[in-house]
Amino acid sequence: MEGLYMARAAADEGLSVKIIDTRKEFGGQLLQGQMFFLDEAKDGSGTSLLQGRVKELFTGFKGGSIRKLPEFENYVQTKLVGTIPVASGIQIEQIDTVTETSGLETVKAITYSVNGSSKIIQADYFVENTDHAALSSRLKATPLPSSNSFYGGKELEFMAxxxxxxxxxxxxxxxxxxxxxxxxxxxxxxxxxxxxxxxxxxxxxxxxxxxxxxxxxxxxxxxxxxxxxxxxxxxxxxxxxxxxxxxxxxxxxxxxxxxxxxxxxxxxxxxxxxxxxxxxxGDIPTYPYIREFTRYETEYVLKPSDMLGGSMHWDDVSIAGYPLDLQGVSFVKWGIQMGIPDKYGMPLRAFELKNYSNVLTAGKNVGANVVAYGSARIQPNTALAAESIGVILGQIHGNKQLRELNEADMKELHQYLAKTYKIKLTGVKGTNKLTNWSEEEIVQLDEGKIVFASYKPKKK
CATH class of the missing domain: 3.30.530 (Alpha-D-Glucose-1,6-Bisphosphate; Chain A, domain 4)
Structure with missing residues (x-):
């Protein structure tokens, strides 16, 4: 549902939005998979980092008013989807792209079929919000390593x-x-x-x-x-x-x-x-909870050192926090926790597909390496990012493209998000837990060769 926050925010900012869904049944992880146990984003002291629209969901969840399927369905329909048109059960037939003088690819249109009819949709931006890379996998995008690489497996495999x-x-x-x-x-x-x-x-x-x-x-x-x-x-x-x-x-x-x-x-x-x-x-969900699938390189790929170092960025769209929680794979059934950050920023660039001018990612398609993904994947982190991006798209419409934004532009947009939506993305400091680490040790951490919780840095 993370991408729905982007859709809702963009629509409320005046943009025309449409959801095309490759699944016949709407709702994915939350409604079809019935993954009702929601993980909250908190900083190192246990303070909630919830902001934006997703905070209302967690308030209902923790208070007991949103815990059953009909309650989640009502929340999604009334608070997110609303009057946004949805086409479910579509099949992508063709993606038309052009190469710009800058060298970037631009998606001009997608041809898809639904109920036996062929349709063409054009848009300024397209967003990958599926759990199976329905769009990204058909583009000239570079896959990021998945969990099998971290655990030493040779065959492609994802978190359970x-x-x-x-x-x-x-x-x-x-x-x-x-x-x-x-x-x-x-x-x-x-x-x-x-x-x-x-x-x-x-x-x-x-x-x-x-x-x-x-x-x-x-x-x-x-x-x-x-x-x-x-x-x-x-x-x-x-x-x-x-x-x-x-x-x-x-x-x-x-x-x-x-x-x-x-x-x-x-x-x-x-x-x-x-x-x-x-x-x-009780009833058995007809769909599993998917934690991971092939993700693709974005303009910025988050690393464990970003998270454990408490890094903030000029183009942050979310303030995030959660342990680097890697679930297991078939040959290592128990996962591993690679460290607990205080809080860190998620930049807009981590949601811009690399080499594409107008393809964005949402939710579990975030740009993060295999270890950093253990934290980045958590719903509130990427839901806030998606909402912020939706607002930004509305604010720059007709004036600038996302890739043209500079630090001064982002400063104004951050102020607008704070004033209008009470989303605070600046003036936040995360504790740097890597102050005594050498550059070599940080590289090893980012490569998954060091387990933060049990490692003692050599450099003092």
């Missing part, structure tokens, strides 16, 4: 996808009370530790580790569980490896592999978790 688990008839009050009534030793013995309150449950990895899946491509990790109310619970914990979102058969297989494990997981939870004795399976 996930199948959201839905349960009903859960007595969450009992779960919360009995878990928090245990001594620390008993929490460790029964659940392997963890955290539970009236809304969320995190971890409990000792309990989940006792469940063994029937297929090596599926793995039950620690819980990210959401109390949706009324006995309903949504959990992000079931990983499925080797999923290719560009292949419909791979998507179908991922859902089938995950679904096959659910009866066993239900029985395990009934026996292992207080308050789950009478739990039942």
């Amino acid at each position: 996808a996930g199948l959201m688990m839905k349960f009903k008839n859960v007595d969450w009050a009992k779960f919360n009370k009995e878990f928090n009534g245990l001594s620390a030793a008993d929490k460790t013995k029964n659940y392997g530790g963890g955290y539970v309150n009236e809304s969320f449950a995190l971890g409990l990895t000792g309990m989940t580790n006792r469940f063994k899946t029937s297929n090596d491509r599926v793995f039950l990790r620690g819980l990210n569980a959401l109390n949706q109310g009324g006995g309903q619970v949504a959990i992000n914990a079931l990983l499925v490896y080797k999923v290719d979102p560009s292949d419909p058969e791979s998507i179908k297989e991922a859902v089938e592999l995950g679904s096959k494990e659910l009866p066993g997981i239900l029985e395990h939870f009934r026996k292992s978790i207080a308050g789950w004795e009478k739990a039942e399976l």
